[in-house]
Amino acid sequence: MPLVGSGFSVLSEDFAAAPYRYFAPLREQAPVHYEPAIDSYFVSRHQDVKRVLTDHEAFTTEMLQVRAEPVMRGPVLAQMTGAEHTAKRKIVVRGFTGQALQDQIRAIRTNAADLIAPFLPRGRVDLVNDFGKPFAVLVTLDILGLDTKDWQQVAAWNSGITEFITSIVLPPERRRHCLDCAEQLEAYLVPVIEHRRRHPGDDLISKLCTAEFDGIAMSNRDVTALIINVLVAASEPADKTLAYLFKHLIDHPEQMARIRRDPSLLPAAIAETLRYTPPVQLIPRQAEREAVFAGTTVPAGATVFCMIGAANRDPDAFTAPDTFDIDRADLGTARSFTAAAQHLAFGTGLHQCVGAAFARAEIETVAAMLLPLLDQVRYSPGFDYRETGLYTRGPASLSLDFTPVHEGGTGLG
Ligand code: HEM
Numbered sequence: 436m437p438l439v440g441s442g443f444s445v446l447s448e449d450f451a452a453a454p455y456r457y458f459a460p461l462r463e464q465a466p467v468h469y470e471p472a473i474d475s476y477f478v479s480r481h482q483d484v485k486r487v488l489t490d491h492e493a494f495t496t497e498m499l500q501v502r503a504e505p506v507m508r509g510p511v512l513a514q515m516t517g518a519e520h521t522a523k524r525k526i527v528v529r530g531f532t533g534q535a536l537q538d539q540i541r542a543i544r545t546n547a548a549d550l551i552a553p554f555l556p557r558g559r560v561d562l563v564n565d566f567g568k569p570f571a572v573l574v575t576l577d578i579l580g581l582d583t584k585d586w587q588q589v590a591a592w593n594s595g596i597t598e599f600i601t602s603i604v605l606p607p608e609r610r611r612h613c614l615d616c617a618e619q620l621e622a623y624l625v626p627v628i629e630h631r632r633r634h635p636g637d638d639l640i641s642k643l644c645t646a647e648f649d650g651i652a653m654s655n656r657d658v659t660a661l662i663i664n665v666l667v668a669a670s671e672p673a674d675k676t677l678a679y680l681f682k683h684l685i686d687h688p689e690q691m692a693r694i695r696r697d698p699s700l701l702p703a704a705i706a707e708t709l710r711y712t713p714p715v716q717l718i719p720r721q722a723e724r725e726a727v728f729a730g731t732t733v734p735a736g737a738t739v740f741c742m743i744g745a746a747n748r749d750p751d752a753f754t755a756p757d758t759f760d761i762d763r764a765d766l767g768t769a770r771s772f773t774a775a776a777q778h779l780a781f782g783t784g785l786h787q788c789v790g791a792a793f794a795r796a797e798i799e800t801v802a803a804m805l806l807p808l809l810d811q812v813r814y815s816p817g818f819d820y821r822e823t824g825l826y827t828r829g830p831a832s833l834s835l836d837f838t839p840v841h842e843g844g845t846g847l848g
Pocket of ligand 1: 790
C-alpha cells in the first residue's frame with residue numbers, strides 16, 4: 436500500500452496518474468489530508484464526506500463566489516439557500532422532467548444516431564472524442580433550447596469555463612482565457628434571452644425568462660448564470676460516465692453479455708459505474724466554524740474538498756468496494772438516482788445533482804442504442820488507456836473496434 440505521510444500530495448503527478456491507489460491509504464492513514472500549497476483539507480471517508488455535504492450550517496458554498504461566479508457571470512444554484520434555492524431549483528427541474536423529458540429522449544436518439552452513423556462502416560470510434568463530447572453538448576443545448584448548429588463554438592466556451600471551475604491551480608494566462616470564454620458566451624446568450632422574453636417557447640431558457648421569484652422576474656444576469664450552470668453541470672460528467680460504462684463492461688465481459696441479453700440491467704450498470712468511477716471527483720465546501728474529523732481539526736474559514744472517488748470505495752459503505760459488480764446489494768439501482776442514494780457521485784444534501792434522473796435517462800437511452808450497434812466491441816489494437824483530471828476525471832479517449840455495419844444494416848433509419 437503506498438504511503439500518504441509527509442511529502443505526499445494530491446497535487447503530485449503520481450496522484451494524478453493513478454488516484455485510486457491512494458484512496459485506501461488516505462482513508463486509513465490521513466482521512467483529513469492537509470494540502471499546504473493550496474491551504475485546503477481533503478476528506479476521504481464516506482461518513483465524513485456525507486457530513487460535510489449535509490451539515491449546511493457548518494459547511495457552506497461561500498467559496499463559489501471566487502471559484503465559479505467569475506465565469507458563471509452571476510450566482511449559480513449551488514450558491515443559493517432557502518426559498519430562493521428551492522424555487523429556482525424547481526424551475527430548472529421543469530426543463531427536463533415530464534413532457535420535456537419525453538421530447539428530449541427523442542432528441543437524444545436523433546443526436547446519437549447522427550453522431551455514430553459515420554463510424555459504423557469503419558468499425559472504429561473514439562467513444563470520448565468522436566461521440567461522447569459532442570453528444571453531451573448537443574443534448575444540453577437541446578434542454579436549454581439553444582441552436583445546435585453553434586455547438587462547436589459553445590463547446591469551446593464551455594470548456595474554458597469548466598477549466599476555470601475545475602482547476603485547483605490556474606496560471607494567469609489560462610485564467611484570462613477562461614474569463615474571455617465566459618464573456619463571449621454571455622454576449623452570445625443575452626440576445627437569445629431577450630428574444631425568449633418576447634417570444635417564449637417550451638425550452639428551459641424560456642421557462643427561466645418567464646418564471647418569477649418573489650413576484651419579480653429574473654434579470655438577464657441571473658438567467659445567464661443559470662444557463663451556464665446547467666450547461667457545465669450537464670455536459671461535463673455525461674461523456675465521462677458513458678465512456679466509463681463501456682470501459683467497465685469491456686473489462687467485465689460476463690456482465691456485458693448479461694446486459695446485452697437483458698438491457699433492463701443497464702440502470703444497475705450505470706449506477707455501479709457512478710459509484711466505482713464518479714466523474715465528479717471533488718466537491719468543495721467552506722468550513723463556517725472549526726470542525727473536528729477523526730482527531731484532525733479543520734479551522735473556521737478553511738476550504739474542504741470532499742473526495743467522492745475515495746468515499747465511494749469506502750469499505751464501511753460498500754462491501755468489496757474495489758470490485759465492479761452490477762449485482763451489488765448495497766447500492767440499489769432505483770435509489771441511486773434519488774436523494775436516498777448510498778453512492779455520492781451526485782453529491783448529497785441540499786445541492787445534490789438536480790439532473791440525476793435525467794442523467795440516468797440520457798445514458799440509458801444512448802447505451803441501449805449503442806450496444807446492439809457495436810457488436811464485438813473491444814479496445815482498438817495498441818490503444819493506450821489513460822484517464823485525466825483531478826476535479827472531474829474521465830478517460831482521455833476510448834478507441835473501440837467493433838464489427839463494421841454497412842449501409843442499410845444499422846436500423847437507424
Ligand atoms: C452522470 C451525470 C452527472 C453527474 C455525475 C453529476 C454530478 C453532480 C454533483 C456531484 C453535483 C453536486 C455539486 C455540489 O454539491 O456542489 C451536481 C449538481 C448539479 N447538477 Fe449534476 N451531475 C450529472 C448530470 C447532470 C445533468 C444531466 C444536469 C442537468 C440536466 C445536471 C445539473 C446539475 C445542477 C443544476 C446542479 C446544481 C444543483 C444545486 O446546487 O442545487 N447534472 N451534479
